Amino acid sequence: xxSLEQPSEVTAVEGAIVQINCTYQTSxxxxxxxxxxxxxxxxxxxxxxxxxxxxxxxxxxxxxxxSDSYGYLLLQELQMKDSASYFCAVSWYSSASKIIFGSGTRxxxxx
Amino acid sequence: xxxVTQTPKFRVLKxxxxxxxxxxxxxxxxxxxxxxxxxxxxxxxxxxxxxEGTTAKGEVPDxxxxxxLKKQNFLLGLExxxxxxxxxxxxxxxYSDRGDSDTQYFGPGTRLTVL
Numbered sequence: 540x541x542s543l544e545q546p547s548e549v550t551a552v553e554g555a556i557v558q559i560n561c562t563y564q565t566s567x568x569x570x571x572x573x574x575x576x577x578x579x580x581x582x583x584x585x586x587x588x589x590x591x592x593x594x595x596x597x598x599x600x601x602x603x604x605x606s607d608s609y610g611y612l613l614l615q616e617l618q619m620k621d622s623a624s625y626f627c628a629v630s631w632y633s634s635a636s637k638i639i640f641g642s643g644t645r646x647x648x649x650x
Numbered sequence: 651x652x653x654v655t656q657t658p659k660f661r662v663l664k665x666x667x668x669x670x671x672x673x674x675x676x677x678x679x680x681x682x683x684x685x686x687x688x689x690x691x692x693x694x695x696x697x698x699x700x701x702e703g704t705t706a707k708g709e710v711p712d713x714x715x716x717x718x719l720k721k722q723n724f725l726l727g728l729e730x731x732x733x734x735x736x737x738x739x740x741x742x743x744x745y746s747d748r749g750d751s752d753t754q755y756f757g758p759g760t761r762l763t764v765l
Contacts, residue, residue: 580759582742582754584755626693639695639709640694643690
């Protein structure tokens with residue numbers, strides 16, 4: 540079957556750097572996405588990786604290694620507003636029904 | 651642009667009652683999706699649509715039906731609500747399901763409680 544694994548909780552200090560990992564088991568992998576969700580809010584898109592390597596968008600970066608079936612989201616210069624849940628999502632070739640979300644990582648930032 | 655909107659925002663049903671959740675998007679997206687989100691379980695795909703007049707089952711379709719009569723609207727129906735359907739329901743849309751065009755835009759969610 541297909542599955543995604545990410546840590547359930549991560550705690551970090553304001554101003555620091557944190558990495559949230561995501562490992563997947565699948566065949567026909569197409570791309571890895573990351574979404575942010577604040578409590579009571581809707582998920583919002585952060586980044587997408589289809590190829591190996593690092594994608595940078597401001598304070599957020601996302602990395603993918605297809606050979607290792609592994610990716611991570613890197614958040615730098617953490618701010619209190621970054622406290623949220625972060626979901627990785629994997630899409631497979633040509634089928635919307637094969638978009639699978641991880642169970643999410645709750646990131647808590649402390650001063 | 652309003653993006654993706656959902657109605658209602660909250661609803662309480664009794665077991666056996668029926669209801670329809672409405673999702674609308676003004677981005678001219680082809681693809682639309684319905685998810686449910688339960689504590690600790692992330693988002694699970696219920697049904698999706700790849701265009702006007704077409705729908706397909708996702709990961710957890712049982713107990714739900716959908717319709718996409720107009721490109722901008724995607725309706726989710728519960729024919730006979732059960733307590734197990736208590737959840738937060740999110741609608742999303744995307745331009746396509748390929749590459750970085752498959753970014754999904756989510757609505758604000760509908761919190762449904764079935765007693």
